[in-house]
Amino acid sequence: MTNRSATSGKLDRPDSGRRRWTSFVAEDATQGNSVRGLHEQANPRHRLRVEHDAHTLLVHLSGEDGGGWTTFAVDRATRQWFVAQAPRQTDAARHAYDGLYDR
DSSP, X not given: OOOOOSSSSOOOOOOOTTOOOOOEEXXXXXXXXXXXXXXXXXXXXXXXXXXXXSSEEEEEEEOTTSOSEEEEEEETTTOOEEEEEESSHHHHHHHHHHHHSOO
């Protein structure tokens, strides 16, 4: 297994006390529309979205306050990945995709 981090070393573990893990949730779908994103239930500005084509998965994660994006691009065949961050989701996606594949 390969692990990579964007930091120069391991972070100190946060004091989590006895809190439980939670999940991102989807909005209720309106008639005729699909739900395309998830958000943290207690913080709706913290969003998550996944999109894909036949070759690539893109996982978009907003900042905790809704600003800025981190995008993980994953090649579906090899599971190789690249991560990029940018103020706009489209820019983070473009950088992650371009970092994963040769032109």
